[in-house]
Amino acid sequence: MSNEVDENGAGSRVWDPKKSLTAIATCIGMGLIIVVIQALQVEQWGQFVGQASIMLAISGAAIMLGGLIGFLFGIPRRLQSEVNVKKANSEVIDDASSERQLYEGNTNLEQISDWLTKIIVGVTLVKLADIVGELSRYGNGIAAATGRPADAAFAVGLMIFFFIAGFLTGYLWSRLFLGRALSEAESRIRLQKKLDKLQQQAQSDAEAIAFARRQLSTGDPTLSVEAIEAILAAASAETLAHVFSLAENNRWRNWESNKEQMERSILIFETLIRLDQQGRYHRNLGQLAYCLKDKRQPDWETAENLFTRAIKCRGDANTHGWAAYEANRAIVRIALGDKILRQFGSIDEMNMAIKADLATALQDYWVAGWLRKDPHVEKWASDSQNKNLLTEREVVK
Structure with a gap:
């Protein structure tokens, strides 16, 4: 007591x-x-x-x-x-x-x-x-x-x-x-298990970042697709976001001046898309589509499909932004021409789809600035059969 x-x-x-x-x-x-x-x-x-x-x-x-x-x-x-x-x-x-x-x-x-x-x-x-x-x-x-x-x-x-x-x-x-x-x-x-898990996660994150830097620097031909996917799958969400940022910056800096260097981002975006099984991140799709569109030997058809998937994942452009997807899809469709007629049935329907993408893209001031100067769009708008769908003033000026 x-x-x-x-x-x-x-x-x-x-x-x-x-x-x-x-x-x-x-x-x-x-x-x-x-x-x-x-x-x-x-x-x-x-x-x-x-x-x-x-x-x-x-x-x-x-x-x-x-x-x-x-x-x-x-x-x-x-x-x-x-x-x-x-x-x-x-x-x-x-x-x-x-x-x-x-x-x-x-x-x-x-x-x-x-x-x-x-x-x-x-x-x-x-x-x-x-x-x-x-x-x-x-x-x-x-x-x-x-x-x-x-x-x-x-x-x-x-x-x-x-x-x-x-x-x-x-x-x-x-x-x-x-x-x-x-x-x-x-x-x-329990504390020791948490510490072990944190240590293991830190090691996995370090390996993922090291792989991304190595891939963007010199590439690593010794790694298989399965090994690369395993490395990134073990990384945390924050680390995957950092890996995405590294690949995105590499694409943005080099897509015009050094396409070979830009193409090293493709493998990373492809792996990130495979890991996103629920399809939550439209930026993975969009960045890979940019890479395939702008690489030394463009893959127009795959890029067009990726832009379509990115637009569907993103939602309404007026609400969520990223109108550059519609702009680039329009450019890719113009470049493909008759190769994608099977998607629309006729040239008029394809041109209407292109016009809809351009109309959406031109609502974004930044996108409109470079879209009007794109040679594919200028050529498409100057074609006699498209003058009634989209005037030169709407696109070029």
């Missing part, structure tokens, strides 16, 4: 359970002193050693037995109800990977404790009369061993006294310290 002052200034007495262990230890010490005093009643030194040894052995055995049973009764239980498991799982959700808690501690000891406590209580209640008789026979056996009839009652008393003391010690220790020790051990295990 300890004195504390509450918020109103009144004194209160708070029970400190740890002091109970101190009190029990004091009682055990006093019991051992009594054992020694009782052994001193013999006349010879040899008899004293024998008497003390027997009684101390009885005391130690009773303490250990009581402590074991108290430990079994006091083993803390894990919170394993459905609500608690869901709560625990929700606390370990990771922002990037949405990881759930899949591991729980081994509960075999708790189950054994539950079984044994029920068995012990049941056997004690059923065999109570037999236990009293066994204690009497036990005391008589000790008295016969020491040669002192009075030791029978003393031995039974020692057994009961130290058994209770051991039980209380084991029970309180389990309740006060074992639960905390198990919780701290599991916390350290």
Whole structure:
């Protein structure tokens, strides 16, 4: 018990359970002193050693037995109800990977404790009369061993006294310290797993960035497509965004002056598109389409398909921007000409689709600035069959 002052200034007495262990230890010490005093009643030194040894052995055995049973009764239980498991799982959700808690501690000891406590209580209640008789026979056996009839009652008393003391010690220790020790051990295990995961993620991110820089610098012909995809798949979302930025900057800086250097971004964009299985990022599609349109040997058809996919993924240009997709798709369709007539059925329908893309693109001031000067658009608009669809003034000026 300890004195504390509450918020109103009144004194209160708070029970400190740890002091109970101190009190029990004091009682055990006093019991051992009594054992020694009782052994001193013999006349010879040899008899004293024998008497003390027997009684101390009885005391130690009773303490250990009581402590074991108290430990079994006091083993803390894990919170394993459905609500608690869901709560625990929700606390370990990771922002990037949405990881759930899949591991729980081994509960075999708790189950054994539950079984044994029920068995012990049941056997004690059923065999109570037999236990009293066994204690009497036990005391008589000790008295016969020491040669002192009075030791029978003393031995039974020692057994009961130290058994209770051991039980209380084991029970309180389990309740006060074992639960905390198990919780701290599991916390350290979870923390170590998180640290290991962070370390592994950092290594994967470093490998992804190193690959991207190497690819954009000199290329790495030794890596297969599967190996490249595995490297980037292990990277975090933030690292993939950085890899995308490196490839995008490389394309932007070199698409006119150094097309060979620009083409090194193609492999990265292709891999990022394969990793985006849900099709959430239109910029991967758009950047790859730019690369295929502007490379040394343009792949117009694939670029046209990619621009269409990017537009569908992006949504409305007036809301989300990126009208350059429509502008470049119009340029690609003009360059393809008759090769894509099968998509539209007639030249007039194809020209109407091109006109719709140009109309959308021209609403963006920045796009309109360079689109009017594009040679493909200028040639298409000057064609006699398109004058009624899109006047020269609308496109060129």
